[in-house]
Amino acid sequence: MTHWIKILVETNECAAGRLAEALEGLGAIAVSITGEGEPLPAKRQPFAKHLSRTSVSGLFEPALSIDTVSSFIKAIGDNNTNIRVETIVDRNWELATREQFVPFPISDNLWICPSWHVPPKPDVTTLIIDPGTAFGTGYHPTTALCLHHLSGLSLHKKRVLDWGCGSGILAIGAYKLGADSALGVDIDPQALAVSQDNAERNGIHQSIRWVTPEAVATTTQFDIVVANILANPLIALAPMLKHYTAIDGTLMLSGVTRPQTERVMAHYRDTFSFDILYRQEWALLVGRKRPVLPT
Known part of the structure; x- marks a missing residue:
């Protein structure tokens, strides 16, 4: 039985x-x-x-x-x-x-909906995401913080990088909200496969690339870089994430708890000015990359 x-x-x-x-x-x-x-x-x-x-x-x-x-x-x-x-x-x-999984809103213009439900608001951008083996269904505060902030940005003609994409939900969300392009990066092949499956559910599997870190061209820069991982990896990745963010671009760092915010920002403040958003014990660090001043 x-x-x-x-x-x-x-x-x-x-x-x-x-x-x-x-x-x-x-x-x-x-x-x-x-x-x-x-x-x-x-x-x-x-x-x-x-x-x-x-x-x-x-x-x-x-x-x-x-x-x-x-x-x-x-x-x-x-x-x-x-x-x-x-x-x-x-x-x-x-x-x-x-x-256990029902449709729910991230913001006024963005909903999450499992594939077995009919989207409750067909006139609103809806991400079709099923629970799976990779992290990122929209329920966790860090994912929700990132999606909520993305939903309030003007993404038209923006290039988006989702570093540590997990389920691909942030790259998929950015693209469906109007980004010109989105690239998802993860070291885990299973996460890349799950991301591709989720992109197919959303009808955009030919629009987003899912790659391992070494496949990202070092000459490429992005208007928006999102990394929803953990504090220590964010610190280790600081040189790379700073490089991939274009001048005047937006860097979104999450997976960080309130006590960790200053420690993480210390590794980025030479290049970025930050605002901090909170949800429960979690934080989203939103940075704008400053132009390099002539010496």
């Missing part, structure tokens, strides 16, 4: 994004965020600002080590984090996954 394991974690809202990312990293087939025992209305995911208690659930295959997952969750949660385990018997895993 087929069964699946569902882990439900009740925590504070600020920790929800971190726990959702952890469940994905531990192998969850699907992850969802709910508030006060009920699924959040689409308009409030992933920006549930006012919920004091939030639940995060993950669906796992039956071979899951519950003790391992529980220990990991307790280590990153708060003192009031509660964990509940449920067994889902005789349910199709794909159906169980689909029930």
Whole structure:
């Protein structure tokens, strides 16, 4: 008899994004965020600002080590984090996954929608993204921050570079929002394959290139460079990302927590002026590349 394991974690809202990312990293087939025992209305995911208690659930295959997952969750949660385990018997895993993913807005002019749903607002730019093995479905605060900022930019005739593209969601979003071109870069071949699949779902698979870092021409520059990874890689990549950003271009750095912002910006401030946007404990650093002044 087929069964699946569902882990439900009740925590504070600020920790929800971190726990959702952890469940994905531990192998969850699907992850969802709910508030006060009920699924959040689409308009409030992933920006549930006012919920004091939030639940995060993950669906796992039956071979899951519950003790391992529980220990990991307790280590990153708060003192009031509660964990509940449920067994889902005789349910199709794909159906169980689909029930947890619903369309939701990133902004007034951008929605995320799984392929099994009809886009709720056909007159609004919609990204068709399914949960998969690569990071980036739009639910995590860093992805949402990047998409929300992109949706407010004028992308006409802009060239966009998505470094560490994961699922390809940021490059796909930029292109569908009007960018002239988009290039997705990742060191993981599986991420590049997932990105191509997502581009096909969105009908733009011939419009975006997905490549490994060594395939990016060193002479190329971009109007907008996005890197949603982690603080230490952003620091290590600083010379490269600075080089690929055109003069007066925009650099968007995320995957950074509030305490890490100054440390990351210190490696870019010689070239960029920054604004910082926050969502929960995460930050998006938005830099403008200054012209080189004559000496």
